[in-house]
Amino acid sequence: MNIHARPDGWFGAGDLVTMMRSAAIVTASAALGFVLFAVGPTPRVALLGLVALIALAAFLAWPELALALYVVIGDVKGDERVAALLPWDLTLALGAVLVAGILLNFLRKKPVVAMPGSYFLFIVLAVMMAASLSYTPVFDAGLEKLGRFLTVTGIVIVAPFFVLGTPQALRRFFWGFSIAAFVICGYSLTSLGGSDRLVTPSSNTIGLGHIACGLILIIFFGVLPRMTFLKRMLFYPVLAVPMLALIGSGSRGAAIALGFVILMGVCFHRSLLLDLGCMSGLGLVAIPLVNIPQSSYEYLGTLVSCQSVKALLFFRAELLTYGWGLLQQHPLLGVGIQGFRFYSPNAALYNWPHNIFLEVSCEMGIGAGLLVITLFVFALGETWKQLEDRVSPYLVFSQIAAALLVVGIVNATNTGDVNSDRSTWLFLSLVFVVRGLRKGPAAAAKSPEFLRLRPADI
Numbered sequence: 142m143n144i145h146a147r148p149d150g151w152f153g154a155g156d157l158v159t160m161m162r163s164a165a166i167v168t169a170s171a172a173l174g175f176v177l178f179a180v181g182p183t184p185r186v187a188l189l190g191l192v193a194l195i196a197l198a199a200f201l202a203w204p205e206l207a208l209a210l211y212v213v214i215g216d217v218k219g220d221e222r223v224a225a226l227l228p229w230d231l232t233l234a235l236g237a238v239l240v241a242g243i244l245l246n247f248l249r250k251k252p253v254v255a256m257p258g259s260y261f262l263f264i265v266l267a268v269m270m271a272a273s274l275s276y277t278p279v280f281d282a283g284l285e286k287l288g289r290f291l292t293v294t295g296i297v298i299v300a301p302f303f304v305l306g307t308p309q310a311l312r313r314f315f316w317g318f319s320i321a322a323f324v325i326c327g328y329s330l331t332s333l334g335g336s337d338r339l340v341t342p343s344s345n346t347i348g349l350g351h352i353a354c355g356l357i358l359i360i361f362f363g364v365l366p367r368m369t370f371l372k373r374m375l376f377y378p379v380l381a382v383p384m385l386a387l388i389g390s391g392s393r394g395a396a397i398a399l400g401f402v403i404l405m406g407v408c409f410h411r412s413l414l415l416d417l418g419c420m421s422g423l424g425l426v427a428i429p430l431v432n433i434p435q436s437s438y439e440y441l442g443t444l445v446s447c448q449s450v451k452a453l454l455f456f457r458a459e460l461l462t463y464g465w466g467l468l469q470q471h472p473l474l475g476v477g478i479q480g481f482r483f484y485s486p487n488a489a490l491y492n493w494p495h496n497i498f499l500e501v502s503c504e505m506g507i508g509a510g511l512l513v514i515t516l517f518v519f520a521l522g523e524t525w526k527q528l529e530d531r532v533s534p535y536l537v538f539s540q541i542a543a544a545l546l547v548v549g550i551v552n553a554t555n556t557g558d559v560n561s562d563r564s565t566w567l568f569l570s571l572v573f574v575v576r577g578l579r580k581g582p583a584a585a586a587k588s589p590e591f592l593r594l595r596p597a598d599i
Contacts, residue, residue, distance in 0.1 A: 193226075197238065200235075200238045200239070200242060201238065201241060201242050201245055202242075203242075203310070203313055204238075204239055204241075204242025204243055204245070204246060204300075204304040205304045205305055205310045205311070205313050205314040205317065206313060206314070206317040207235055207238050207239040207242055208239055208297070208300055208301065208304055208305075208314060208317075208567075209313075209314050209315075209316075209317030209318040209321060210235060210317060210321055211232070211235050211236065211239055211296065211297065211300075211563075212297065212318065212563060212564050212567055213318070213321050213322065213325060213352060213564075214231050214232050214235055215232060215343065215348070215561070215563070216325060216341035216342065216343045216345050216348040216349070216352060217231075217325065217341065217342050217343060218230070218231040218232065218342075218343065219341075219342060219343025219344060219345070220342035220343065223342060232293060233293070236292070236293060236296050239296060239300055239304075240296070242304065243300060243303045243304060246303060246304060246306075247303075251306055251307075252306035252307055253302055253303050253306045254301075254302045254303075254305065254306050254573075254574050254577030254578065255302070255577055256299070256302050256573065257519070257523075257573045257576070259515070259516060259519040260298075260516075260573075262512050262515060262516055263298060263516070265512060266501075266505075266509060266512055266513065267287070267290065267291060269505045269506075269508075269509050269512075270283075270286075270287045270290065270478050270505060271287060273474070273475060273477045273478045273480075273504060273505050274287065274477070274478060276474065276477050277476070277477025277478050277479060277480050277483075277504075278476070278477060278480055278483045278484070279477075279479050279480065279482075279483045282479040282482070282483075283477060283478035283479040283480070285479075286478055286479045286559075286560065287478060289560045290559055290560055293560065293563075294559065294560045294563055294566060297563045297564075297566050297567040297570070298566045298567075298569075298570055299570075301314075301567065301570040301571060301574045302570065302573075302574060302577070305571075305574045306577075307578075308535065308538075308578060311538060311574065311575075311578065315359055315363065315541070318355070318356075318359070319356055319359055319360075322352045322353070322355060322356035322383065323356060323379075323382060323383065325341050325342065325349065325352055325386075326349070326352065326353050326356065326382050326383045326385075326386035327382055327386075328341070328342055329341065329349050329386045329389060329390070330382065330385060330386060330389070332389075332434075333385075333389065333431055333432050333433060333434075334432040334434075335434055336434055336435070336436060337434060337436060338389060338390055338391045338434055338436050338437045338440065339386060339389030339390050339391075339433075339434070339437065340390070346390045346391060346392060347390070347392050347394070347395075347556050349386055349387075349389075349390040349392065350386075350387050350390040350391070350392020350393075350394070350395030350396070351392065351394070351395045351548060351552050351556075351564065352383075352386075353383035353384070353386040353387035353390065353392075353395065354383075354387055354392075354395040354396075354398055354399045354548055355545055355548055355564070356383040357380065357383045357384060357387065357399060358399070358402060358403075358541065358544040358545060358548065359541055359545075360376075360379070360380055360383075361403060361406060361413070361544075362406060362409075362410075362537065362540045362541045362544055363537055363540075363541055364376065365410075365413060365416065366410045366412070366413065366537075370412075370415065370416075373416055374419070377419075377420060377423065380420070381427070384420075384424070385428075385431060385433065387399065388428070388433055388437060388438075388441070389433045389434060389437050390437065391436065391437040391438075391439075391440035391441050393440065393441060393443070393444055394551045394552060394554075394555045394556065395548070395551070395552075396441060396444070397444070397551060398547055398548045398551040398552075399548075401547065402544045402547050402548070403417070406540070406544065409528075409540060457495050457496075457555065460493075460494045460495050460496075461494060461495075461496060461499065463485065463494070464481065464494035464496070464499045464500070464502075464503050465499070467481065467484060467503045468499070468502050468503050468507065468510075471503075471506070472506065472507050473506050473507070473508070474505070474506045475502065475503055475504045475505045475506040475509070476503060476504055477504060478504050478505065479504065480503070480504050481493055481494060481500060481503050481504055493558040495555060495556055496553070496554050496555065497513065497553040497554070497558065497559055497562060497565070498510050498513055498514055498553065498554070500558055500559065501513050501559065516569065517550060517553075517569065520546055520569050520572045520573070521546070523572050523573060523576055524539070524542065524543040524546060524572050527539035527542075527543070527572075527575065527576065527579065528540065528543060530579075533579055534579075535575060535578055535579050538575045538578065539575050539579075541571075542568070542571040542572045542574075542575045543572070545568040545571060546568050546569065546571070546572055548564075548568065549564060549565035549566075549567075549568035549569060550565070552564065552565050553565045
């Protein structure tokens, strides 16, 4: 720093910035030294700390990576070894990092995508949830559920519009999600040869199926069409990992969604019909050799062996019947937020109806259920418009978003509640994020090659 930068002896603006940077470096160094002295870390702890700092820096620089991990963290943190890495809940910690990354994006003037007008319905839904607190039989539990929806779940609803404002950011998001999903699927394959169905680190079979399904669809629409046939064949072993994880999980909803989307997808990429034939043939030969648990085959087999819909749904049939009965008794206002579990004869089993649309209707009334359905109808309508435009520079993004939306809808109808099923809300938002990119100034540019980033794009 040059103390004689100005003839009147005062420091210039550049000198002040330099002083502030120097002070920040000295402070950070002193703080790090104090922590090392106070904790006395072992080499393992020091290595983990270094990795954590690098990951934190990456998440703050590219919050879309934090968003990608935020979607699947619930299927990872159930492992005690993962949970022990931080003294805080990993979902909350990652959410805080994601919010910080969004704030940094504002400071760096990163582009954002405008939310659609239909997202005003989310505000209406939140107001209806809050109003239902006045008559819910479990105020504390209802307040906690509302708080989670406004924070933990709300992040995946609004964050995509603030962190996926460029094609490069959206590519990085898909890269991050794909890598995390691949690791989870690879972890599940370590249980091959056992008697139980494959699971995520959090011991979730259904979650594994939906993660594997999402990864397969990203590969199918985002990677394979951009390769020659010979290169696609070399990529089959990578695709085999999520495919085996999906079969091993026995997740029927994910299998149905995958089959439906791929059959529709060949209308856009007919050249992949040959790949489907090759992969089916290789699968028939390889699958018997990898020792997928028999219980996985048996559970998937119920899709064709069950004689009735009630038998196919199993315990979900009782949940749906019970939820429908509650809705008929309280059609206008519902039983109040979190009231489904309170009124259920067995709170451990009848914890939620495993159907978001019925859950919202039971607890806030049929109007709230129709509101949520309307959101998905708008998303499907937007998806149809995008897929009709076959010359769009972002058609690949539209195809992936449409495929993931189908997975999210299937997941919403047979698994979680409004807070546990965060991927559904994210996939809903992705459709409108892609719409924003298509309408942005970059839409007139040459079509970007998906998942092939240059250093300048990063």
